[in-house]
Amino acid sequence: xxxxxLYILAGLLTALALAFFFYKVIVFGFPLKPETRxxxxxxxxxxxxxxxxxxxxxxLFLPQRTGALMVLDQSFVSxxxxxxxxxxxxxxxxxxxxxxxxxxxxxLYYRAxxxxxxxxxxxxxxxRPSVETPALADPQLAAARTVVGAVQRQSADAATFAALLxxxxxxxxSGDEADFxxxxxxxxxxxVNVAVQLLQxxxxxxxxxxxxxxxxxxxxxxxxxxxxxxxxGRWRTLHVRNVVEQPGQVFLPWWRGTSPVAEVSGGKNxxxxxxxxxxxxxxxxxxxxxxxxxxxxxxxxxLFGLPLQAQSLFRTILVIPVGILLLVxxxxxxxxxxxxTFMPVLIALSFRATGVLWGVVFxxxxxxxxxxxxxxxxxxxxxxxxxxxxxxxxVILLLATLTVISHHLGFDRGLSIGLFPIVIxxxxxxxxxxxxxxxxxAEAFQQAAGSIFVGALCYLLMNVRVVEHLAFVFPELLLIxxxxxxLLGRYTGYRLTELRRFKVLAR
Amino acid sequence: xxxxxxxxxxxxxxxxxxxxGRNAEYTLPYNRRDCYPLVDDxxxxxxxxxxxGVAVPELYxxxxxxxxxxxxxxxxxxxxxxxxxxxxxxxGDGIVVVTGRTGSLFRxxxxxxLDEEEMTFHVSNILSGIYSxxxxxxxxxxxxxxxxxxxxxxxxxxxxPDVRIIVFLGVPVMAMVRLPTRVSGGKANLHQGALGTGIxxxxxxxxxxxxxxxxxxxxxxTGNPVAGVTIPRWDVLLELGARSxxxxxxxxxxxxxxxxxxxxxxxLELNARPGLAIxxxxxxxxxxxxxxxxxxxxxxKTIAExxxxxxxxxxxxxxxxx
Numbered sequence: 001x002x003x004x005x006l007y008i009l010a011g012l013l014t015a016l017a018l019a020f021f022f023y024k025v026i027v028f029g030f031p032l033k034p035e036t037r038x039x040x041x042x043x044x045x046x047x048x049x050x051x052x053x054x055x056x057x058x059x060l061f062l063p064q065r066t067g068a069l070m071v072l073d074q075s076f077v078s079x080x081x082x083x084x085x086x087x088x089x090x091x092x093x094x095x096x097x098x099x100x101x102x103x104x105x106x107x108l109y110y111r112a113x114x115x116x117x118x119x120x121x122x123x124x125x126x127x128r129p130s131v132e133t134p135a136l137a138d139p140q141l142a143a144a145r146t147v148v149g150a151v152q153r154q155s156a157d158a159a160t161f162a163a164l165l166x167x168x169x170x171x172x173x174s175g176d177e178a179d180f181x182x183x184x185x186x187x188x189x190x191x192v193n194v195a196v197q198l199l200q201x202x203x204x205x206x207x208x209x210x211x212x213x214x215x216x217x218x219x220x221x222x223x224x225x226x227x228x229x230x231x232x233g234r235w236r237t238l239h240v241r242n243v244v245e246q247p248g249q250v251f252l253p254w255w256r257g258t259s260p261v262a263e264v265s266g267g268k269n270x271x272x273x274x275x276x277x278x279x280x281x282x283x284x285x286x287x288x289x290x291x292x293x294x295x296x297x298x299x300x301x302x303l304f305g306l307p308l309q310a311q312s313l314f315r316t317i318l319v320i321p322v323g324i325l326l327l328v329x330x331x332x333x334x335x336x337x338x339x340x341t342f343m344p345v346l347i348a349l350s351f352r353a354t355g356v357l358w359g360v361v362f363x364x365x366x367x368x369x370x371x372x373x374x375x376x377x378x379x380x381x382x383x384x385x386x387x388x389x390x391x392x393x394x395v396i397l398l399l400a401t402l403t404v405i406s407h408h409l410g411f412d413r414g415l416s417i418g419l420f421p422i423v424i425x426x427x428x429x430x431x432x433x434x435x436x437x438x439x440x441x442a443e444a445f446q447q448a449a450g451s452i453f454v455g456a457l458c459y460l461l462m463n464v465r466v467v468e469h470l471a472f473v474f475p476e477l478l479l480i481x482x483x484x485x486x487l488l489g490r491y492t493g494y495r496l497t498e499l500r501r502f503k504v505l506a507r
Numbered sequence: 508x509x510x511x512x513x514x515x516x517x518x519x520x521x522x523x524x525x526x527x528g529r530n531a532e533y534t535l536p537y538n539r540r541d542c543y544p545l546v547d548d549x550x551x552x553x554x555x556x557x558x559x560g561v562a563v564p565e566l567y568x569x570x571x572x573x574x575x576x577x578x579x580x581x582x583x584x585x586x587x588x589x590x591x592x593x594x595x596x597x598x599g600d601g602i603v604v605v606t607g608r609t610g611s612l613f614r615x616x617x618x619x620x621l622d623e624e625e626m627t628f629h630v631s632n633i634l635s636g637i638y639s640x641x642x643x644x645x646x647x648x649x650x651x652x653x654x655x656x657x658x659x660x661x662x663x664x665x666x667x668p669d670v671r672i673i674v675f676l677g678v679p680v681m682a683m684v685r686l687p688t689r690v691s692g693g694k695a696n697l698h699q700g701a702l703g704t705g706i707x708x709x710x711x712x713x714x715x716x717x718x719x720x721x722x723x724x725x726x727x728x729t730g731n732p733v734a735g736v737t738i739p740r741w742d743v744l745l746e747l748g749a750r751s752x753x754x755x756x757x758x759x760x761x762x763x764x765x766x767x768x769x770x771x772x773x774x775l776e777l778n779a780r781p782g783l784a785i786x787x788x789x790x791x792x793x794x795x796x797x798x799x800x801x802x803x804x805x806x807x808k809t810i811a812e813x814x815x816x817x818x819x820x821x822x823x824x825x826x827x828x829x
């Protein structure tokens with residue numbers, strides 16, 4: 001009776017999930033595999049400021065078609081604000097948000113869909129621009145001339161001049177002319193500005209360009225500034241940062257010149273955050289090609305309709321059930337011993353931030369040192385709650401210390417370890433000492449190893465790109481995971497470890 | 508070398524119960540959630556047993572809150588030997604058996620000594636819930652230390668051996684003696700290294716034993732054979748087991764009984780999720796016996812009938828030819 005009920009429920013859930021799944025695949029054409037090369041990107045800017053209560057005017061530069069990228073679609077979300085766009089020749093396009101009266105925290109959003117342009121810009125439409133003479137004060141001008149002269153003697157054409165100039169500026173020694181022009185500890189932006197001035201001084205048309213590097217999932221992207229100079233009839237790009245992070249990295253130019261990306265009058269504490277993601281959004285085809293009303297609405301009400309930051313959060317959350325299913329199978333069918341019920345999944349989540357190898361190392365170090373402290377505290381005979389509190393404090397200090405050390409050793413991965421649930425670590429240490437005292441070190445290590453082993457397996461499964469893709473694009477598949485979990489709830493067979501345990505009875 | 512499927516098939520044929528099977532088919536359907544507190548809290552179990560006239564070790568006192576800790580020295584000063592245990596402890600964790608004094612020190616069953624400060628710390632840990640299921644705050648019981656019947660003397664290394672009986676719907680189905688060893692530190696828990704010896708339900712005579720996952724014939728510390736010891740007053744033990752069903756209302760439970768030299772069988776505690784190693788101690792699966800009880804229990808009205816059923820049906824089979 002109960003079994004029939006369970007099978008029907010599991011069957012219904014699976015059927016429902018498959019129905020949705022196939023409808024989305026066949027009718028809407030949602031992709032089954034994460035695309036290996038995607039050239040559609042979504043960029044989202046959030047502008048926040050505190051309005052003073054009077055009229056407010058906020059301006060934001062918009063990305064523009066340049067070179068290899070084109071803005072396919074853009075949208076503005078700004079409740080109650082009037083919106084105009086204002087082209088500024090030679091700089092870019094600005095969006096002006098305005099409102100008569102606003103008070104308190106204001107959030108304005110701008111979203112753009114960017115695609116690789118199939119046809120590159122026609123260079124012949126771009127006549128050689130005039131060179132502006134940079135406005136430099138006398139001492140700077142003299143220093144600039146010296147630098148330009150020195151570099152010019154070593155260079156053959158505009159391209160080598162630009163490259164050598166940047167090299168010269170980066171190698172500025174304290175006290176020389178380049179250092180004088182750059183000032184104390186120059187930022188990249190400052191370096192670009194000086195380089196542009198020097199290029200102009202040498203008669204090469206040049207400008208500073210601001211933009212972002214497009215990355216698959218980035219919640220807090222930063223604006224970079226780089227150089228464009230005109231040579232051979234077209235604009236060329238020169239990045240100042242010698243770290244070009246990955247080959248094939250795509251940069252989206254945003255605006256030119258040195259003004260800030262956003263400005264506000266009538267408000268204060270202006271902040272902006274930029275998120276980028278590789279877009280799996282099917283709405284692209286729907287919006288651009290077919291314009292079918294139902295599909296558009298469907299996409300809007302799915303996870304794709306969420307802001308980017310929420311989307312990348314859900315990418316993580318939606319794979320948790322897959323990890324949990326694995327955990328249930330490992331505990332109830334294999335019979336692995338772990339601390340607590342869901343701790344291995346939490347460990348797996350923290351591995352996502354650190355990578356599995358480094359995560360295991362870090363976890364072992366923190367728990368090991370924590371155990372040492374716990375055994376020391378044992379001698380002081382402290383009561384339970386203060387002792388736990390003491391261990392929490394020690395764990396936090398350990399995390400801070402290890403993070404600082406790993407940063408200085410050049411492992412920046414350690415920085416994300418702070419996401420490790422501190423309280424979970426503490427309870428692990430406490431549980432482990434108790435098991436240690438009551439059942440011996442062997443049992444304690446067995447459970448610890450079991451937890452880390454299951455955590456690592458969950459991590460590996462949750463990190464498979466296809467799994468992540470399917471869970472996010474087809475969340476209804478999680479109903480199948482639910483059905484499988486329910487069925488496992490009535491699994492009454494032996495656990496694998498029990499086969500070994502009861503082996504003597506198998507006569 | 509048998510493969511995993513082969514082993515699983517043979518175990519199933521022998522009626523061996525696994526953890527999943529025990530939980531899904533016996534403890535979940537037969538043990539009502541609201542009955543669990545009766546056995547999870549040993550103070551409650553004790554009250555219940557005493558009001559039903561069932562013999563239990565005498566309770567010297569209960570420490571429920573930290574303020575009562577001041578009464579602890581006076582309470583234990585009256586007794587030369589005693590046992591301190593958490594009311595909600597599981598699997599024997601947190602139990603300290605004091606066998607006597609040496610000067611101002613307490614002599615503990617495992618051969619170590621505790622001073623008064625360490626004893627107070629231990630009790631305060633119990634109250635904080637260190638040993639309790641789920642970590643809730645707990646009570647500490649201080650009770651009579653059982654002077655065990657010399658019947659098991661030859662096959663015990665320190666500590667108190669006890670008899671575990673699995674009782675299903677009021678019918679005792681399987682039993683074993685749990686014998687402390689040097690490894691178990693005087694504790695009668697199999698997972699801590701104690702020896703489990705099967706018992707012939709008809710006669711109360713011991714069979715071979717399980718130690719860890721292997722079958723042994725002799726006690727590892729004393730070297731004496733474990734089989735062939737007859738438990739005195741076996742019928743009383745079976746009756747205690749059968750009565751525990753009415754006591755708690757739990758369909759599937761384990762009952763732990765100690766044999767005191769002077770006071771006879773005493774119920775130590777009841778367990779709503781008894782372990783499965785008893786099957787290895789008896790070299791027999793539980794499921795076949797449980798299925799018989801499921802089939803016939805409606806016809807078994809009185810305690811005497813249930814005991815008689817157990818003695819008749821669950822007598823030890825002659826040892827299989829090797």
